[in-house]
Amino acid sequence: xxxxxxxxxxxxxxxxxxxxxxxxxxxxxxxxxxxxxxxxxxxxxxxxxxxxxxxxxxxxxxxxxxxxxxxxxxxxxxxxxxxxxxxxxxxxxxxxxxxxxxxxxxxxxxxxxxxxxxxxxxxxxxxxxxxxxxxxxxxxxxxxxxxxxxxxxxxxxxxxxxxxxxxxxxxxxxxxxxxxxxxxxxxxxxxxxxxxxxxxxxxxxxxxxxxxxxxxxxxxxxxxxxxxxxxxxxxxxxxxxxxxxxxxxxxxxxxxxxxxxxxxxxxxxxxxxxxxxxxxxxxxxxxxxxxxxxxxxxxxxxxxxxxxxxxxxxxxxxxxxxxxxxxxxxxxxxxxxxxxx
Amino acid sequence: xxxxxxxxxxxxxxxxxxxxxxxxxxxxxxxxxxxxxxxxxxxxxxxxxxxxxxxxxxxxxxxxxxxxxxxxxxxxxxxxxxxxxxxxxxxxxxxxxxxxxxxxxxxxxxxxxxxxxxxxxxxxxxxxxxxxxxxxxxxxxxxxxxxxxxxxxxxxxxxxxxxxxxxxxxxxxxxxxxxxxxxxxxxxxxxxxxxxxxxxxxxxxxxxxxxxxxxxxxxxxxxxxxxxxxxxxxxxxxxxxxxxxxxxxxxxxxxxxxxxxxxxxxxxxxxxxxxxxxxxxxxxxxxxxxxxxxxxxxxxxxxxxxxxxxxxxxxxxxxxxxxxxxxxxxxxxxxxxxxxxxxxxxxxxxxxxxxxxxxxxxxxxxxxxxxxxxxxxxxxxxxxxxxxxxxxxxxxxxxxxxxxxxxxxxxxxxxxxxx
Numbered sequence: 142x143x144x145x146x147x148x149x150x151x152x153x154x155x156x157x158x159x160x161x162x163x164x165x166x167x168x169x170x171x172x173x174x175x176x177x178x179x180x181x182x183x184x185x186x187x188x189x190x191x192x193x194x195x196x197x198x199x200x201x202x203x204x205x206x207x208x209x210x211x212x213x214x215x216x217x218x219x220x221x222x223x224x225x226x227x228x229x230x231x232x233x234x235x236x237x238x239x240x241x242x243x244x245x246x247x248x249x250x251x252x253x254x255x256x257x258x259x260x261x262x263x264x265x266x267x268x269x270x271x272x273x274x275x276x277x278x279x280x281x282x283x284x285x286x287x288x289x290x291x292x293x294x295x296x297x298x299x300x301x302x303x304x305x306x307x308x309x310x311x312x313x314x315x316x317x318x319x320x321x322x323x324x325x326x327x328x329x330x331x332x333x334x335x336x337x338x339x340x341x342x343x344x345x346x347x348x349x350x351x352x353x354x355x356x357x358x359x360x361x362x363x364x365x366x367x368x369x370x371x372x373x374x375x376x377x378x379x380x381x382x383x384x385x386x387x388x389x390x391x392x393x394x395x396x397x398x399x400x401x402x403x404x405x406x407x408x409x410x411x412x413x414x415x416x417x418x419x420x421x422x423x424x425x426x427x428x429x430x431x432x433x434x435x436x437x438x439x440x441x442x443x444x445x446x447x448x449x450x451x452x453x454x455x456x457x458x459x460x461x462x463x464x465x466x467x468x469x470x471x472x473x474x475x476x477x478x479x480x481x482x
Numbered sequence: 483x484x485x486x487x488x489x490x491x492x493x494x495x496x497x498x499x500x501x502x503x504x505x506x507x508x509x510x511x512x513x514x515x516x517x518x519x520x521x522x523x524x525x526x527x528x529x530x531x532x533x534x535x536x537x538x539x540x541x542x543x544x545x546x547x548x549x550x551x552x553x554x555x556x557x558x559x560x561x562x563x564x565x566x567x568x569x570x571x572x573x574x575x576x577x578x579x580x581x582x583x584x585x586x587x588x589x590x591x592x593x594x595x596x597x598x599x600x601x602x603x604x605x606x607x608x609x610x611x612x613x614x615x616x617x618x619x620x621x622x623x624x625x626x627x628x629x630x631x632x633x634x635x636x637x638x639x640x641x642x643x644x645x646x647x648x649x650x651x652x653x654x655x656x657x658x659x660x661x662x663x664x665x666x667x668x669x670x671x672x673x674x675x676x677x678x679x680x681x682x683x684x685x686x687x688x689x690x691x692x693x694x695x696x697x698x699x700x701x702x703x704x705x706x707x708x709x710x711x712x713x714x715x716x717x718x719x720x721x722x723x724x725x726x727x728x729x730x731x732x733x734x735x736x737x738x739x740x741x742x743x744x745x746x747x748x749x750x751x752x753x754x755x756x757x758x759x760x761x762x763x764x765x766x767x768x769x770x771x772x773x774x775x776x777x778x779x780x781x782x783x784x785x786x787x788x789x790x791x792x793x794x795x796x797x798x799x800x801x802x803x804x805x806x807x808x809x810x811x812x813x814x815x816x817x818x819x820x821x822x823x824x825x826x827x828x829x830x831x832x833x834x835x836x837x838x839x840x841x842x843x844x845x846x847x848x849x850x851x852x853x854x855x856x857x858x859x860x861x862x863x864x865x866x867x868x869x870x871x872x873x874x875x876x877x878x879x880x881x882x883x884x885x886x887x888x889x890x891x892x893x894x895x896x897x898x899x900x901x
Binding site for chain 2: 202205208210232330466480
């Protein structure tokens, strides 16, 4: 009897759930990132609009979007994408063109609005390390590739992005010339050759939440990681630290998945997320930079020090969207062949 | 597995490869219709749910009409192009018209397809499409050159022409690390891009090692079970079958907990002083062997146990009483009789292992992934279904080859004692 009651209760919830106001599914980067986004953006927006916001984990790439387009079943409505993926998805028609007239903060956002995307936040990926495992702190990419002075496993993202830039920086290429060198076949060979030197000591992360966990548990001694995740781990008392030297900066954008049945609601959510107060709130609990300049004034100075604002960003490079739009697919194939051998 | 009509009990452990042989019976009688009627639903299910989807999937390996769909006029106009002189304005106009009219998704698919064969083609085609859509009056070869100067490169036009056919050998060649050179000959791709031959050989080698380990481990286990008293036999059988009741995912993940650097095995070895620092047991080849042997061992134990049970004890005793040495009794009397079980178990283990996916994924490193990992990767991650199908076709071909070899192996050893 008890079982029947439970099932009945479950069914009622399921049925009323579908009958409720619209629910918007937002694909974003998982773990503490999504948790904080929920606190700063999704939950307040859901409360204000009277709708439900569900989240899904997205780890980059176009695979899931292409599969949704092939099957004609858009499981996600809004997605937070990296710049190169955004352009590729836009060209393939996997995401909807953005009608700038419907973006309330259009004037403030300026260039952050592109053909198919609305700038969501700026992030930096930095070299994080475990403070207990390291006798001295690594200061940049040369140290990351120096397994004699800094022994132990180290992790990079399982993607040619970050890894190839890192290899060239470690090999002595000037910050300003990274993409110039990478645009030549010799430059790409050089980057892979440099990666070869530490291949045996490398571990590869795929989800943004992994590096901070690995660093905290001592599974790896050094890893690239998003600043926001490391700040989160630090806040919980994990023995991790990072250095802005050699950081890589880029902007993620909101996009609307083609075939979404909740386009209006999607615009509402993007508008909410673009508001200066919502962006300031998110930057305060997760170390990312706002795309709405009006948010800057609302962020306290101590927080400014740990988010990717200009002063921090200048110690590293900006990831070139243009280079990766043209080369991402080819280099991903080559990277996969390299990693599997 | 066992068929009442099978005359030989030890045959029950050999794999039934084809349909059972038709029994002689009355032809065309009403009974035959009833049999047909009973078989039909199963047969239809098999065809509709199994043969048809697989054929569909495999057809992607050679059928690739993206360019034809997106650029039909261009493909038609290029049919009589002589491939050595720059294309005429008529061809260029056809391309411009196609680019203006193509559906966004279709054009993107065609651009990806062309980019597989010539890197940079995707960006160039989409850029050209943007340019010609912007200017209404764009006409002729010069308009294309204005949009992207690399249209002067005839190699690009040749790629476009060959991709215009709905059928392609590109995916199958790529699956074997081969490529079609501009002059039409077929050669190996450069070392830094070659991958799949390594993976195929790795898959076969891994499967072979796992099969051999399983065989050696299964032998004593099977013998113990086959020679135990009936009651204990049932209990032992239960222990062998127990793992089947637990999800494969759980069993594979459990190894991660046991074998990781600070896992049970390493901790125990460290405490016992056998090792001074943790041994890498997981996310490498060792871990994959441990995991796969664990998962596949029952498939080896069951057929061998069956075969051993069917061997009357008297035969070996008789061999001894007639003066045979222990090795001779083993090799001349015992092994030939359990041979069908050994062959069936080995084939079963090997074939399942060749197609294994989840265990190496969970407990293997990047250099331990087998062919099915790449099939999944190209299906789900990069959504390159052509290559995924071609790799599946290669895997299928390997399986069929193995089955063929198995069919050639004699079913029983030299002795026909007792028949």
